[in-house]
Amino acid sequence: MDAHVLGPWRAALIAVEHQWTWYRRNWRATVISNFLQPVLFLLAMGVGFGSQVREGAATGGHPYLVYLAPALLVITAVQNAVFESTWAVFSSFKWQRTYLAMVSTPVTPAQVLHGQLLWIALRLASGTAVFLAIAAALGAITSPSAVLAVPFATLAGMAFSAPVVAFAATREKPDSFNAVFRFLVMPMTLFTGGFFPLSQLPGWVHPLAWLTPVWHGIELARGATFGTLRLLPALGHVAYLSALVALGVVLGRRYFRRRLAV
Amino acid sequence: MSDLAANVTNVTSTLVHARGLTKRFGSFEAVRGIDVEVSKGEAFGFLGPNGAGKSSTMRMVSCVSPRTGGELRVLGLDPDTDGPRIRSRIGVVPQQDNLDTELTVRQNLQVYGRYFGLSRSAVREKAVELMEFAQLSDRADAEVEPLSGGMKRRLTIARSLVNDPDLLLLDEPTTGLDPQARHLLWDRLFRLKQSGVTLIITTHYMDEAEQLCDRLVVMDGGRIAAEGSPSELIRRYSTREVLELRFPPGEQSGDQVRDLAERVEVLPDRVLLYTPDGEAALAAAHARGVRPVSSLVRRSTLEDVFLRLTGRTLVD
Secondary structure, rough: OOOOOOOOOHHHHHHHHHHHHHHHHHHHHHHHHHHHHHHHHHHHHHHHHHHHHOOOOOOOOOHHHHHHHHHHHHHHHHHHHHHHOHHHHOOOOOHHOOOOOHHHOOOOHHHHHHHHHHHHHHHHHHHHHHHHHHHHHOOOOHHHHHHHHHHHHHHHHHHHHHHHHHHOOOOOOOOOHHHHHHHHHHHHHHHOOOOOOOHHHOHHHHHHHOHHHHHHHHHHHHHHHOOOOOOOHHHHHHHHHHHHHHHHHHHHHHHHHHHHHO | OOOOHHHHHHOOEEEEEEEEEEEEOOOEEEEEEEEEEEEOOOOEEEOOOOOOHHHHHHHHHHOOOOOOOEEEEOOEHHHHHHHHHHOOOOEOOOOOOOOOOEEEEEHHHHHHHHHHOOOOOHHHHHOOOOOHHHOOOOOOOOOOOOOOOOHHHHHHHHHHHEEEEOOOEOOOOOOOOOOOHHHHHHHHHHHHHHHHEEEEEEEEHHHHHHHOOOOOEEEEHHHEEEEEEEEHHOOOOHHEHHHHHHHHOOOOOOOOHHHHEEEEEOOOOOEEEOOOHHHHHHHHHHHHHOOOOOEEEEOOOOOHHHHHHOOOOOOO
């Protein structure tokens, strides 16, 4: 079979295969931040700090560890997406320049973006699945429906990742990526109802939390885990998260093209 | 390969056709309306100093950079509408290496080949063949990062051949390499040329252009200043021989020898006398009492052609 132009999906899959080739060699370097860190969080907050928290209305009647686990799944997805959506993307434009190599093959800038996003989605899905298994082993997961939290956490992670990837594609310097972590990821982690109910925060914070993908993700993940998720709000959350993904894809296509086809 | 693609190559032996091709970045016009025609089997060169518009032209031809204006056909197709199809049949060696430095030599070739729709087994075989060609077989499973500049460059060239391209575009293939690495690379490129691959090369080294190119254009300031084979250009724009007289900087205006040659160029550290007979001119200069620090009679090169056309030297 001679060289030919790949279909758009096939091209993205080959890009994933490319990433996988790298991952197979280097996965050890990612284990600490992707798997160990969230587990330490679960142990410190869930088991340690949680032992001091009485179960009640605020925890939905669940032990704190059980209450925390689905939310931590979403937070883990978003945290795992940070590096892959900023530094990794920036490097592929500027340092390693692998995107530049890709677009001198039949692959287009849009397909480069799709491949990157698909790869991040797979990383988030597998990362949260592993975390779920560890959390279950630690007794933090008591309901089988918690498996639904994995796709919800992945969706929330992508709702964060896709716009950030688009943003990273506009950067000439990586300076702003630390700010993304400090001013977006940290508050989204702490003040969106993951560790304690949103109702404990002043009213003006609520609308800000509602804007974040993390709050929607936590609502979905927790609702699915504890069987309290109702259809209409669920559709609303999924629609909002999907809209953020779509926005990121549309902007990303534009910025990738602008950067790679000059 | 598709029938259509096969037809396109059969119908025309012109692989690149450009008329009035321009490229603008904002208000800066990098390429100012050039006409280029490259035929199958040729080794064609763009010779010019940095900033002449060579790379911008190459990027348009390799269908990664859209043209601002003019006509452009590559393999008979329009890059604006058929970019991916053209790219599937060309090989690109960019000015700056963009290898995946955290993968092995072998993996770089295999991964890249997959983007051309080649099967896993096909890229496995191809990688072995290309590593042999690039003399990298003994480094097959070494990571790319610590390899020397010359090895990386050879790998980039090997990678550009993974799809058996009809046309290979090399942007400054040997810039930054030591002489030995350059010669090794030239040898590889010469082999490709012998095997019938059409080459387009940009360079600001006149020796590279002379070694590799059947035909070339001299570019300056986004325009084509002259076109022809290296020997034609030398014949047309220079004399057979050149007498170089070296002086301490600023001590010679050239006035004393101006009538001894067809043309005289005064550079900061030397005076060049363009003449059919360099030794005779040297004897005449000595007879007039001109005492240079050193002197040299040599044949004209493309450097002289460039100096004649632009009044500047190629490499500053």
